[in-house]
Amino acid sequence: MAIMRKSKTTQTPQPIHVRKGDTVLVISGKSAGKRGKVLSVLTDKNRIIVEGVNISKRHTKPTRALPQGGIIEKEGSIHSSNVMLVCTKCKNPTRVGKKLLNDKQVRACKQCGEIIDD
Numbered sequence: 001m002a003i004m005r006k007s008k009t010t011q012t013p014q015p016i017h018v019r020k021g022d023t024v025l026v027i028s029g030k031s032a033g034k035r036g037k038v039l040s041v042l043t044d045k046n047r048i049i050v051e052g053v054n055i056s057k058r059h060t061k062p063t064r065a066l067p068q069g070g071i072i073e074k075e076g077s078i079h080s081s082n083v084m085l086v087c088t089k090c091k092n093p094t095r096v097g098k099k100l101l102n103d104k105q106v107r108a109c110k111q112c113g114e115i116i117d118d
Helices: none
Strands: 023-026 035-042 047-050 055-060 070-075 077-079 083-086 096-101 104-109
Touching: 023 047
Parallel strands: none
Antiparallel strands: 023 035, 023 083, 035 047, 047 077, 055 070, 096 104
C-alpha cells in the first residue's frame, strides 16, 4: 500500500512595503527602536537586511584572503513586518499608502501625505 504524503504548500510572497535604500524603524524583536537603512530585500522570504540591526558574530580562522582571522560581524535578516518606514518629510515612522501620480502608483506617507518614491 502506497503512503500518501502531504505536499509542501508554497506561499506566494507578499509585496514588501519597503525598498532598498529606505530608512526604517525596527518595531519588534531584540533590536526594537533602532533606525537603519535597508541594505537588501529578500522578496521570496519576505525578509530584509537593515544596516546595524540583528548583528551576528562569526569566528573565522586565518586564511590567505583574511590572514589575520578573527571575529566578523554582519547583519542578519529580519521579517519585513517587524519594521516601519520612516517618512522623509516628517521623520516619523508611518504606514505606507498608495497614490496615483501621472497614471503611476507611488508610495505615500499616511500621516503627512508626502510622496516617498522619486
